[in-house]
Amino acid sequence: MPSDTPSDALPITVRHVTKTYGRVHALDDVSLDVKSGEFLTLLGPSGSGKTTLLMVLAGFTRPDSGSLKFGETEVIRTPPHLRDVGMTFQSYALFPHMTVAGNVGYPLRLRKVAKDEIARRVERALETVQLGGFGERRINQLSGGQRQRVAVARAIVFEPRILLMDEPLSALDKKLRDQMQIELRQLHEKLGMTTVYVTHDQREALTMSDRIAVVNKGRIMQLATPRDLYERPANRFVADFIGDSTFLPVTRQGDTISFAGQPLVHTAPAPDSAELALMIRPERIVLGGGTEGANRFDAHVSEVVYQGDSYLMYARLKDGSQIALRGAMRGAGDLPEQGANVTLTLAPEDTILIDGGEG
Amino acid sequence: MAALGMNADGLRRDERLERLRLFGLSSPALLLILVVLVIPVGWLFYVSFIGANGQFSLENYERMINRSSYRRIFFTTFQVSFLTTGLCILIGYPLAYFISQLPAKLANLCLITVLLPFWTSLLVRTYAWLVLLQKQGLVNSWGMSLGLWDEPIKMVHNMTGTLIGMVHIMLPFLILPVYGAMKAVDADFMKAAANLGASPRKAFWTVFFPLTTPGLFAGALMVFILCLGFFVTPAVLGGGKVIMVSMKIVSNIELFVNWGAASALGVVLLVATVAILWVASRFLNLDQIAGGGH
Ligand SMILES: Nc1ncnc2c1ncn2[C@@H]1O[C@H](COP(=O)(O)OP(=O)(O)O)[C@@H](O)[C@H]1O
Ligand SMILES: [Mg+2]
Numbered sequence: 284m285p286s287d288t289p290s291d292a293l294p295i296t297v298r299h300v301t302k303t304y305g306r307v308h309a310l311d312d313v314s315l316d317v318k319s320g321e322f323l324t325l326l327g328p329s330g331s332g333k334t335t336l337l338m339v340l341a342g343f344t345r346p347d348s349g350s351l352k353f354g355e356t357e358v359i360r361t362p363p364h365l366r367d368v369g370m371t372f373q374s375y376a377l378f379p380h381m382t383v384a385g386n387v388g389y390p391l392r393l394r395k396v397a398k399d400e401i402a403r404r405v406e407r408a409l410e411t412v413q414l415g416g417f418g419e420r421r422i423n424q425l426s427g428g429q430r431q432r433v434a435v436a437r438a439i440v441f442e443p444r445i446l447l448m449d450e451p452l453s454a455l456d457k458k459l460r461d462q463m464q465i466e467l468r469q470l471h472e473k474l475g476m477t478t479v480y481v482t483h484d485q486r487e488a489l490t491m492s493d494r495i496a497v498v499n500k501g502r503i504m505q506l507a508t509p510r511d512l513y514e515r516p517a518n519r520f521v522a523d524f525i526g527d528s529t530f531l532p533v534t535r536q537g538d539t540i541s542f543a544g545q546p547l548v549h550t551a552p553a554p555d556s557a558e559l560a561l562m563i564r565p566e567r568i569v570l571g572g573g574t575e576g577a578n579r580f581d582a583h584v585s586e587v588v589y590q591g592d593s594y595l596m597y598a599r600l601k602d603g604s605q606i607a608l609r610g611a612m613r614g615a616g617d618l619p620e621q622g623a624n625v626t627l628t629l630a631p632e633d634t635i636l637i638d639g640g641e642g
Numbered sequence: 643m644a645a646l647g648m649n650a651d652g653l654r655r656d657e658r659l660e661r662l663r664l665f666g667l668s669s670p671a672l673l674l675i676l677v678v679l680v681i682p683v684g685w686l687f688y689v690s691f692i693g694a695n696g697q698f699s700l701e702n703y704e705r706m707i708n709r710s711s712y713r714r715i716f717f718t719t720f721q722v723s724f725l726t727t728g729l730c731i732l733i734g735y736p737l738a739y740f741i742s743q744l745p746a747k748l749a750n751l752c753l754i755t756v757l758l759p760f761w762t763s764l765l766v767r768t769y770a771w772l773v774l775l776q777k778q779g780l781v782n783s784w785g786m787s788l789g790l791w792d793e794p795i796k797m798v799h800n801m802t803g804t805l806i807g808m809v810h811i812m813l814p815f816l817i818l819p820v821y822g823a824m825k826a827v828d829a830d831f832m833k834a835a836a837n838l839g840a841s842p843r844k845a846f847w848t849v850f851f852p853l854t855t856p857g858l859f860a861g862a863l864m865v866f867i868l869c870l871g872f873f874v875t876p877a878v879l880g881g882g883k884v885i886m887v888s889m890k891i892v893s894n895i896e897l898f899v900n901w902g903a904a905s906a907l908g909v910v911l912l913v914a915t916v917a918i919l920w921v922a923s924r925f926l927n928l929d930q931i932a933g934g935g936h
């Protein structure tokens with residue numbers, strides 16, 4: 284929506300949506316609220332049902348049951364061409380028999396907008412994605428990044444109040460992807476439409492989203508802000524999927540939770556489950572004795588890898604489990620030798636106990 | 643300095659050898675083309691300029707311009723070809739679309755059914771139509787017993803019969819390239835069109851149809867050119883009322899033993915075909931450049 288004031292975005296309400304393909308539960312009783320103007324990302328491994336959910340939102344997949352509202356309007360039975368949502372496809376789906384301007388103007392021509400108005404809005408949409416003056420190019424004359432921008436321009440030119448994007452950057456190389464992440468995020472801030480974004484790349488999700496819904500086997504495992512998701516994962520699946528963590532088995536006795544007989548100090552309460560695990564992020568555990576009141580572990584260095592800005596250390600704890608530790612090189616001084624005995628410290632606020640069972 | 647041109651001579655020699663070897667490999671094919679195509683066509687050209695008295699003459703070509711019977715034959719040939727092509731498009735495009743939307747297994751079955759005529763003799767199929775369409779044939783007797791019409795309809799030994807037979811025989815040539823073009827249309831294109839607000843009908847005409855026209859054009863061209871030189875079907879089903887160029891060539895040789903006249907007709911047919919192909923290929927190429935990228 285290339286005007287200066289954000290349009291009124293619409294909230295999306297998904298209730299109990301189920302879709303099965305034979306015996307596969309592509310969507311298993313999914314309920315989800317996307318707030319008006321929010322950038323929400325569906326994150327999950329391949330085959331988890333992200334595309335299926337997006338296709339239900341766009342109207343291309345008919346679920347077995349459930350309800351879907353855009354604002355106050357029930358749209359679950361509305362055909363796709365009447366839903367008025369913008370969408371970009373993983374394949375871009377730019378029409379090869381039309382020019383760039385032909386593609387971007389297509390939704391406006393369908394809406395019978397006057398010719399000169401179309402020309403004006405097409406140029407404005409192209410400028411929004413930094414492709415001003417590219418209107419007469421043919422699609423096959425564009426690079427991957429430019430095609431992606433045209434696809435975005437075409438999806439926003441008719442000022443939809445909801446924008447859906449299915450892995451829009453997955454075909455681009457890393458450098459361009461990083462740049463487009465920032466650009467798409469800025470575009471969203473400028474236009475303010477409710478956006479549902481699909482990716483399997485956790486870093487992309489953490490970078491771009493207001494909130495992330497982690498999807499697995501057709502179910503939403505957790506819906507939270509990037510920070511909460513990273514620091515307070517609700518279950519083993521989310522903890523495992525986001526970041527590289529080590530999980531240590533712990534035991535509970537009354538209110539005391541211990542690892543290898545050593546009671547743990549933790550600020551966040553432990554979940555109420557039979558099986559518990561201690562999650563250790565490599566960058567949260569530190570080398571050295573640290574402050575009073577923290578959890579200390581004796582360890583045996585099995586390997587140290589120098590990585591320029593940081594170092595990665597693998598260490599074996601006394602129960603035999605191996606953990607990874609990442610520290611900044613700046614101020615690190617001499618790194619311990621392989622085989623050295625060291626003390627590792629985990630602060631109480633970084634001592635995260637999670638449900639140890641599989642998702 | 644020597645390092646700059648290191649092994650240059652040897653590498654150049656290798657490259658020359660490789661080209662020579664490639665040429666050597668293709669020489670049997672080139673020879674075959676020379677023997678069965680270039681020489682006969684050259685001879686055809688030569689004979690077409692030899693008059694009845696054995697001297698060089700343009701009489702074989704003058705005859706075509708001066709005699710109305712020849713003009714009519716050319717008109718009929720183009721008329722039959724146009725009508726057959728048109729009917730093939732009208733029947734074949736929707737059929738190809740239908741097949742392209744079927745699940746893979748069913749689609750394959752349908753394609754085999756479409757291709758089946760290819761594996762049956764042309765002559766057999768043509769006579770089969772004769773049997774079906776004649777006065778006491780299956781179609782007439784069924785039509786009358788169902789009360790659809792009272793008198794036997796004349797469906798054969800005329801233009802109608804010729805067209806029915808030719809459309810049947812030409813249909814696969816149209817359906818195959820069109821089907822190929824339809825399968826090549828990315829399903830995301832149709833989703834994108836719908837998402838942008840196009841009703842199914844609108845999406846078909848603004849996206850699907852334009853993307854499949856190169857296939858349609860290629861198929862139609864193939865049908866048209868094959869029709870121009872067709873002989874068996876119009877000869878059998880036309881009953882002498884539909885005379886096309888190929889039939890005139892045969893009668894010139896068998897009845898009048900006039901090789902010059904026959905050759906001239908052949909040359910004109912060949913030139914017309916090449917001209918059509920040339921014009922069409924320019925459009926096809928243009929279209930590929932313009933619409934390519936997939
Ligand atoms: N049209 C379909 N027919 C059969 N199974 C499908 C179809 N679409 C998706 N699935 C199945 O549903 C599950 C979810 O697929 P999808 O939504 O594409 O996952 P994602 O986009 O997260 O990779 C997968 O197991 C997939 O095989
Ligand atoms: Mg997907």
